[in-house]
Each structure stands twice: as C-alpha cells, then as structure tokens.
Amino acid sequence: MTKLELPKLFKHYHEIEGRDGFNPSCGVTLDNFQSLIGEYHFSEEVRCQVRKSDGNCGNNHLHGWLGLTKEGKEGLIGWLCAVKYFNADKTFAIERNRVRKEISISSSLASLNNLLTNRDVFEQTIETQMSRIRFLRDSVKSLESRLLPSVIKTVSDMEKLETGQYIFKFNMSKLMKKVRRILNGLINESGIFRAHQYGCTLT
Numbered sequence: 022m023t024k025l026e027l028p029k030l031f032k033h034y035h036e037i038e039g040r041d042g043f044n045p046s047c048g049v050t051l052d053n054f055q056s057l058i059g060e061y062h063f064s065e066e067v068r069c070q071v072r073k074s075d076g077n078c079g080n081n082h083l084h085g086w087l088g089l090t091k092e093g094k095e096g097l098i099g100w101l102c103a104v105k106y107f108n109a110d111k112t113f114a115i116e117r118n119r120v121r122k123e124i125s126i127s128s129s130l131a132s133l134n135n136l137l138t139n140r141d142v143f144e145q146t147i148e149t150q151m152s153r154i155r156f157l158r159d160s161v162k163s164l165e166s167r168l169l170p171s172v173i174k175t176v177s178d179m180e181k182l183e184t185g186q187y188i189f190k191f192n193m194s195k196l197m198k199k200v201r202r203i204l205n206g207l208i209n210e211s212g213i214f215r216a217h218q219y220g221c222t223l224t
C-alpha cells in the first residue's frame with residue numbers, strides 16, 4: 022500500500038484478489054500486523070487468513086478487514102477473528118477507526134458529487150414538492166372561503182401539521198359528521214381539494 026492510498030470499502034473479492042500485494046496464503050497475526058487497507062462486505066464467503074498455532078484460521082465469512090503485514094503482504098482478517106484477537110489491540114483499533122472514518126468521508130463526498138452531478142434532477146424534485154405545497158395551501162384557502170367561520174374554527178382546532186402534510190382528524194360526533202360531509206361535498210363536487218391525491222388523510 023502506498024502512503025497515498027485511501028482506505029477502501031471492498032464489495033467484491035476480485036477487487037482484493039487483483040491487488041499486487043494480496044497473498045491468499047499469508048497469515049496475519051498480531052505480531053506481524055502493520056495496518057489496514059480497507060474493510061470488505063462480500064455476498065460470497067471468503068476464507069480468514071488470521072494465523073493460529075495450527076495454521077491459518079480458514080473460517081468462511083462475508084465481512085472483515087484487509088490487513089497489511091510488516092512483510093508487505095496483504096491478507097484477510099475475518100470479523101470473528103478481529104473480535105477475538107485484534108479488537109483489543111491498540112494499533113488495530115486505531116487503524117479500524119481510521120479506515121471507517123475515511124470510508125465514511127469518501128462515501129459522503131461521493132454522495133455530494135452525485136448530488137452536484139444530478140443537480141438539475143434534484144432541483145426539479147424540490148420544485149415539484151414546492152408546487153405541491155403551494156397547491157395545497159391555495160386549496161385550503163379556497164376551501165376556507167366556502168365555509169362558515171364557525172366550521173373553519175372547528176376544522177382549524179382539529180388540524181395538525183405533521184411533516185409537511187395536513188392531517189384532519191374527525192371524531193364521530195354529529196358536528197364532525199356534518200363537517201366531514203361538507204368537506205367531502207366540496208372535494209367531490211368542485212374537485213378543488215383532492216386531499217388524498219396530495220397526501221391528506223380524511224378520517
């Protein structure tokens with residue numbers, strides 16, 4: 022690993038298998054461990070290369086760390102062996118935190134880059150949502166202009182604003198039934214206020 026290489030999140034074994042320094046038969050121990058190159062999450066199992074007294078672990082696993090030995094060889098450290106033998110080691114802990122932090126930063130930068138690359142799409146999405154909000158606001162104003170002040174107050178008392186959506190809650194009293202009929206009548210007859218279409222729930 023050169024000093025300039027940033028920690029990586031590997032998703033496919035061939036990404037590691039094709040590396041010049043990777044050696045599938047080398048054994049990684051606490052004594053020869055130098056640093057981490059990255060973390061891996063595979064969909065197919067690979068064999069752990071942590072060396073034990075009777076040879077390499079060989080445990081099949083999906084998640085672990087690509088480690089670099091002091092001899093310059095790269096090997097797989099399965100998550101279970103990492104927990105059992107490496108997590109308590111200060112050097113490994115520092116490396117693990119560094120790798121995860123760098124991967125997180127890289128992921129955030131990639132997301133930001135994606136946002137900037139597709140800026141037009143995101144701006145259009147925001148504009149569409151703003152249009153929906155404006156339509157909803159105008160619809161409510163239009164609706165209010167058709168109702169008696171006393172009815173508006175009743176509805177207003179029951180109105181809750183949650184996560185950008187108006188949610189009207191009605192109980193089953195006679196007045197509530199009447200208000201609901203009026204609202205449904207306006208919705209069905211004029212088509213001005215299509216509550217369900219715009220995320221409103223009349224219950």
Ligand SMILES: [Zn+2]
Pocket residue numbers: 069070071078079080099101102
């Ligand atoms: Zn192992």
